[in-house]
Amino acid sequence: MAVTDAPKMITSRFGRDDAHTLAGYEASGGYQALRKALSMTPEQVHTQVKEASLLGRGGAGFPAGVKWGFCPDGVWPRYIVVNGDESEPGTYKDRMLMERDPHQLIEGVLIAAYAVGCAQAFLYVRGEMALAQERIAAALNEAYAAGYVGKSILGSDFSVDVVLHWGAGAYIVGEETALIESLEGNRGMPRLKPPFFPAAKGLYMQPTIVNNVETLSNVPWIITHGGEAYAGFGAEGSKGTRMFAVSGHVKNPGVYEVEFGVTTFRDLIYAPVYGGGIRSDRQLKAFIPGGASAPWFYEEHLDLPLEKVAVDKAGSMLGSGAVVVMDETTDAVKACLNVVRFFAHESCGKCTPCREGTTWLERILSRIDDGYGRSSDLALLMDVCDNISPGIAWPPKQTTICPLGPSAVSPISSALQRFRPEFEAKVAAATKARADAVAVAVDVRTAVPHG
Amino acid sequence: MARFTPENETVAREILSRYPVPKSALVPLLHLAQEQDGHVTRDAMVHIAELVGVTPAEVIGTCTFYEMFKMEPVGRYLVNVCTNISCMLMGSDALLHHAEERLGISAGDTTPDGMFTLEGVECIAACTEAPCLQVNYRYRTNVTNESFDSLVNELAAGELEDEIPPHGTLARIRQHIPADRAAGVAPPDVNRVPVWMQTAVADTESPAGSEAN
Ligand SMILES: Cc1cc2nc3c(=O)[nH]c(=O)nc-3n(C[C@H](O)[C@H](O)[C@H](O)COP(=O)(O)O)c2cc1C
Ligand code: SF4
Ligand code: FES
Numbered sequence: 001m002a003v004t005d006a007p008k009m010i011t012s013r014f015g016r017d018d019a020h021t022l023a024g025y026e027a028s029g030g031y032q033a034l035r036k037a038l039s040m041t042p043e044q045v046h047t048q049v050k051e052a053s054l055l056g057r058g059g060a061g062f063p064a065g066v067k068w069g070f071c072p073d074g075v076w077p078r079y080i081v082v083n084g085d086e087s088e089p090g091t092y093k094d095r096m097l098m099e100r101d102p103h104q105l106i107e108g109v110l111i112a113a114y115a116v117g118c119a120q121a122f123l124y125v126r127g128e129m130a131l132a133q134e135r136i137a138a139a140l141n142e143a144y145a146a147g148y149v150g151k152s153i154l155g156s157d158f159s160v161d162v163v164l165h166w167g168a169g170a171y172i173v174g175e176e177t178a179l180i181e182s183l184e185g186n187r188g189m190p191r192l193k194p195p196f197f198p199a200a201k202g203l204y205m206q207p208t209i210v211n212n213v214e215t216l217s218n219v220p221w222i223i224t225h226g227g228e229a230y231a232g233f234g235a236e237g238s239k240g241t242r243m244f245a246v247s248g249h250v251k252n253p254g255v256y257e258v259e260f261g262v263t264t265f266r267d268l269i270y271a272p273v274y275g276g277g278i279r280s281d282r283q284l285k286a287f288i289p290g291g292a293s294a295p296w297f298y299e300e301h302l303d304l305p306l307e308k309v310a311v312d313k314a315g316s317m318l319g320s321g322a323v324v325v326m327d328e329t330t331d332a333v334k335a336c337l338n339v340v341r342f343f344a345h346e347s348c349g350k351c352t353p354c355r356e357g358t359t360w361l362e363r364i365l366s367r368i369d370d371g372y373g374r375s376s377d378l379a380l381l382m383d384v385c386d387n388i389s390p391g392i393a394w395p396p397k398q399t400t401i402c403p404l405g406p407s408a409v410s411p412i413s414s415a416l417q418r419f420r421p422e423f424e425a426k427v428a429a430a431t432k433a434r435a436d437a438v439a440v441a442v443d444v445r446t447a448v449p450h451g
Numbered sequence: 452m453a454r455f456t457p458e459n460e461t462v463a464r465e466i467l468s469r470y471p472v473p474k475s476a477l478v479p480l481l482h483l484a485q486e487q488d489g490h491v492t493r494d495a496m497v498h499i500a501e502l503v504g505v506t507p508a509e510v511i512g513t514c515t516f517y518e519m520f521k522m523e524p525v526g527r528y529l530v531n532v533c534t535n536i537s538c539m540l541m542g543s544d545a546l547l548h549h550a551e552e553r554l555g556i557s558a559g560d561t562t563p564d565g566m567f568t569l570e571g572v573e574c575i576a577a578c579t580e581a582p583c584l585q586v587n588y589r590y591r592t593n594v595t596n597e598s599f600d601s602l603v604n605e606l607a608a609g610e611l612e613d614e615i616p617p618h619g620t621l622a623r624i625r626q627h628i629p630a631d632r633a634a635g636v637a638p639p640d641v642n643r644v645p646v647w648m649q650t651a652v653a654d655t656e657s658p659a660g661s662e663a664n
Contacts, residue, residue: 042648076644077637089535089574117648119637120471127482127519128531128575130588133622140626150632158647159634163469164626168478169518171573185477185503187516204472204639245579247537253579292536292574322578324537338539342573 003273006233006259009221009241010214013101020135022142025103031148033220037111038156045115049219051227053239057093058083058174058212059291059320061238061308068116070199071207077119078207080112081183081198082216084125084132085167085174089292089342090322093243093255094213098125098132101217102139106162108216110149111223113160116209120161124179127167136164171346175402176210177202178348189350190402214243214321235261237309242318244268244306248287248325251276258306265289266302269325283328286418290319292339293407295394296414315394332419333426336411337365343408354405357388361408373427378416385409453488454498462625463502469628471636473503477513481520485619490521518572521618526561526568528606529618530554531585532594534571537578546582547571549596553603566607568618589615 008014018024025031037045050065071078082105086094097105109121125133140162143149151159165183172178173188177196180203182188195201202208218240222230231239238260245255246268256274258267269275269287278284286296295316297304304310311318326335344358361384364377374380382392389396389406392413396406416423455463463483467476477499484495491514500507514520532547551557554567561568577583580592584599591602605611616623 041650076642077639079637086576087574090537090578091574092576092578095576114647117645119643119645120634126576127478127517127621128585128588130621131590134624137622137624137626141624144628144632147632150628151634156647159645161469161628161634161636165475166479166482166621167517168482168520170516182478183475184472185474185505185513187513206639247578247581248540253581255579288536324540324578326540330540335536335539338534338536342535345573 003267003271004259004262006241006262008257009230009233010097010101010104010217011243011257013104014096019101020099020103020139022103022139022146025101029224030103031107033223034107034110034148035154037114037223038154038158042115042117045111045223048222048227049112049115052218052222052230053227054215054218054222054230055238055308056212057214057218057242057321058176059088059293059317061318064211064215067199067211068112068209070197071116071209072200075207076117078117078209079203080109080116080118080121080209080211081176081179081203082109082121082123082213083174083176083179083210084123084129084213085171085179086126086129086213086320087171087174088320088322089339090245090247090288090324091291091320092245092247093321095126095129095132096243096255097213097217098129099135102132102136103143104220105213105217106136106139106143106149108219109162110153110160111219112209112211112216113162114158118160118209120163122163122165122183122203124183125164125166127169129166133164133166140164170348171342172348172402172404175404178402179210180208187348189348190404192401233259235305235307235309237261238307238318242306242321244321244323246275246323246325249279249282249327249330250325251279261305261307263306264303265297265306265323268306268323269302275323275325278325278327280327285326285328285330285332286335286414287326288322288324290317291322292324292342293317293403293410294319295410296418298418312395332415332422333365333369336415337362337369339411340365340408343404347404351399351401351405353388354400354402354408357384357405358408360384361412365412368423368426368430371426371430371433373423373430375427375431377427378420378423381412381416385412453492454494455484455487455502459483459487460498460502463499465627467502469626469636471638474505474509477503477505477510478517481510481514481517482619482621485520486621487619489527489617489619490524524561524565525618526566527617528566528586528615529568529570529588531570531572531575531588532558533573533575533577533581533583535574535578537574538581538583541581543582546584546594546596546599550584550599553600567603586611587615587618588621 013019054064173182177191178188198208344362349355389409496510558571583592
């Protein structure tokens with residue numbers, strides 16, 4: 001099994017109890033990358049991140065260095081917004097980074113702001129994460145006092161405030177344009193892209209870089225060791241390492257930083273240092289490779305490398321680094337319904353195919369699961385899916401404003417294709433129960449003495 | 452009920468001072484109101500509208516979008532059991548059912564003594580430690596029926612007051628930017644090249660297009 005000895009790039013301080021304090025951070029090399037960056041030009045810093053080919057870790061996997069170059073010339077101020085809204089079912093890594101190593105994130109934000117020329121930074125932490133908010137507030141207070149944040153950072157001409165902002169419970173706010181709406185004090189509903197690509201028209205309609213917590217936490221390592229060294233780890237299409245949360249029916253659920261490309265799903269689920277295999281040595285039924293939005297994978301996908309290009313080609317995505325493992329005892333209909341219910345509940349309601357469609361998908365799946373399914377329901381499910389995501393293809397097309405709607409299609413197209421007999425059995429049982437009930441009713445009304 | 456107390460109004464003004472556009476402070480201020488009163492009161496929303504310079508309707512509009520804001524009183528302890536896929540696979544349905552029986556209420560309800568409100572919630576980012584829950588947004592992971600019962604007993608006996616403040620309080624440490632360290636807000640309508648970018652920008656742009664200071 002490929003368990004590589006690639007360095008821990010972002011979780012290196014997780015063993016230290018004091019990593020969240022400035023003293024602990026400085027004692028383990030903290031803020032040296034910022035010093036180094038300030039001795040370079042913004043352009044040189046940007047070049048290092050481009051050479052690293054650092055992919056975004058929030059879900060879409062877009063290269064950060066390329067994104068940083070999208071801000072239009074001559075339009076100032078630029079802002080940077082950190083996406084710490086982590087709420088995709090199965091996903092657990094950003095909270096860990098914020099709680100255990102907040103200074104690493106702050107240092108990454110500062111370096112990004114320096115490279116891009118952002119005049120103000122906003123660190124948007126999910127509302128439900130009280131400890132992360134506390135740790136970041138404390139870290140910022142210490143960093144300001146020590147001269148790492150604010151006016152004339154480390155005596156240079158680089159000045160930027162990093163403002164801690166916090167949400168109030170809404171998954172959709174993780175979508176970058178909704179995040180911006182929320183940061184403007186509005187209901188967190190996505191904007192239409194185009195024209196509202198944040199790098200061009202973001203916060204207050206100004207150029208805005210939105211990056212995920214894990215993405216920016218990689219930046220100090222890249223500056224310390226160089227983009228080329230970073231790109232020396234991982235695979236062709238995915239450089240460096242990545243945090244994966246392995247949850248569900250494994251022996252050792254946990255969050256693991258592994259090298260991209262060299263490690264496979266089989267390693268992640270079965271290697272003793274990672275998932276350790278399926279609980280009670282049962283058989284694998286299915287796994288979700290990249291968070292609730294991702295189409296499901298099965299036995300035959302286990303040997304795929306953890307690498308964007310390969311996983312995309314196989315029909316799913318690494319998404320938010322969440323691997324959810326289901327063993328053979330899992331009820332496919334219930335698992336599917338659970339994921340769909342999430343999206344139905346979290347639909348912001350701005351566009352009809354998503355608002356109405358996800359609601360209907362949940363209702364139809366519920367009645368199938370509750371034993372009231374109809375034989376036409378399976379076709380109806382696919383029909384509603386097709387209205388949200390025409391063709392039900394991968395990557396998905398959408399009739400919606402944002403990708404949340406199509407996300408609800410993934411679990412259905414997956415489960416219905418692979419485990420159709422389970423759906424059919426529930427519908428058949430319901431149909432039979434109904435027929436029996438009708439037969440009894442008819443018997444009573446038309447009862448005539450026999451024989 | 453309550454507008455902001457003078458102390459909280461000071462905190463509110465400090466929060467406001469960090470944003471180039473005041474309306475951005477709405478969500479943090481609604482949290483402050485909820486921290487003060489346990490839920491978001493109408494008077495607090497009116498006060499926030501005055502401080503921010505928007506209409507009360509806009510404040511309500513934002514407030515009602517977000518799950519965490521409660522416009523009616525809830526229990527002193529809000530118990531949120533995660534029901535999403537990773538937790539479901541590890542038995543969260545049974546846990547939520549047990550919680551309902553132990554507290555004697557259905558999910559969504561509050562106990563008559565006002566101590567507990569129970570909710571089934573979406574993923575709280577502790578999926579590898581399932582099943583899990585939060586009490587006033589403080590985590591309990593790998594929860595069993597037994598550990599749930601002792602949690603409820605400890606909460607009822609007031610033994611966790613230090614760790615878990617009453618509903619409404621999130622972080623107990625606030626950000627504070629000292630005046631002499633502040634870089635200052637960046638208003639969206641001031642088209643100015645940041646100082647440290649000026650040489651870089653001068654290479655690619657005509658300086659006439661920007662009002663460098
Ligand atoms: C419905 C939806 C929810 C999302 N939730 C998150 C989230 O919680 N955290 C996150 O970083 N990105 C999330 N994203 C992705 C963001 O829109 C955006 O791509 C990302 O923050 C960009 O940062 P990155 O390039 O560093 O990954 C979500 C996207 C969608 C469509
Ligand atoms: S797809 Fe759903 S979540 Fe996205 S904008 Fe439309 S209604 Fe809102
Ligand atoms: S699914 Fe329960 S914490 Fe993520």
